[in-house]
Amino acid sequence: MKRLLAVPAVLTLALSLAACGDDEPSTGSDGADGVACTYNETGDAAREVDLPPGEATATDKVEVVITTTNGDLRATLNGDTTPCTVNSFLSLAEQGFYDDTPCPRITTTPGFEVLQCGDPSGTTAGGPGYQYEDELSGGETYPAGTLAMANSGPDTQGSQFFIVYGDTQLRPDYTVFGTVDEADLSVIEEIAQDGDDGTNPAGGGAPNTPIGLVSITTD
Template identity: 50%
Template sequence: MVSSEQRRKQLAREKYERQLKRREAARRKARIRNISITLGLVIVLAAGGAYAASGGLNGDKDKKDAADKAAAKPSPSKAPDPCEKPAKGKPTGEKWKKEPAMKVDKSASYTMRLSTTCGEIDFTMDADKAPHTVNSFNFLAGEKFFDHTPCHRMTEQPGLSVLQCGDPTGSGSGGPGYELPDENLKGAQYPAGTVAMANSGPDTGGSQFFLVYKDSKLPPNYTPFGKVSDSGMKVLKKIAKAGVTPMQAEGDGRPNATVVIDKATVRKS
């Protein structure tokens, strides 16, 4: 027979274990691991947060502060900043509890234009293969969610050459408040020009996405939903040429170029 004291200790232990589980769940949600690469190096880019293995913004305040300070310090650039000053304004920071209602026409063509400080980046979006993702981007652009948001992360490593955008906080931890299901993953590849979703695991896409400026080798875990135009690729290559301010690992950090999305729009044809 269990004594009252033993029962009290058992309940206290169970309560503690529940608290630990809640804290761990909160930490997982606060991190967005978005790009895992082979060759023994895993870089996680994010809509809920941080990057693992390469250090990244992992929720540890001291490390985050150190990373922010390192990013703020002048560092040797491969080329001068090729971009203009951002337009006046700031992100809305708005959040929604649920994914927006489906309104896109799967048979129609959708093109997103990112009017950035470095030039215009257009990419077509595949509503047929990734309807939830395209519907969300159409909605967020209409709500001006992407306006005045920075492209906060860039990598230039063997097998991984991407620019990541879509976080209104610029920290790697921001998102729209809802999550999207994975789409179009069967046989997914990430050649130059691909636009794909960042995520923190299966079915956790938000607003953060990455633009591939060189062929990249990634597992088929990130919803590919768009293709950058030729003129947009020229802008991406200009941004890449300016180099990276290393934060956690060589070739991984904030772009030296001041890349800010002044305005994002979607047109249907």
């Protein structure tokens, strides 16, 4: 997660993804039924999946259930404002990319409270083998309940995402593609009370009480 505002330190997600290769990207063309998206292969996938469709058809609100080892998180995805991000997220979910994977990082500093998931390797360095562009307005904010994409710099989105469980001040560098129901944030808050192991040099670390993704399904 690139420059996720420094409270004790810069919260940086080292995705360790290669630069875009020569493989043909997945693309689509704008039309009445969807929005064109481009996904560029990078290799080194943490879990092998196909590229998302080159046309995003989920261009409205989408309800999903993020089932974790510690309870369900109901979320609404913003297909209307971030169609290519939602298209990728749903594609990965449908292919089982997120199934049975750990959430390897939590930060517990007040004002800097996020849970990071979406890397099957459990290292915060893995991705889906492709990257794609940010979908930013420049006015992004990150209150509690925000569901946003991690990145390692501009236009390097892949599979990793973070859930904000306490109002957090970040630069508007991270695509906000949904919200988690406020009532369900208690699942994460309980994990946060047990702290983290402090092993991530950019801040936070693995939750002392482990939490992982079981599945992500449309509701």
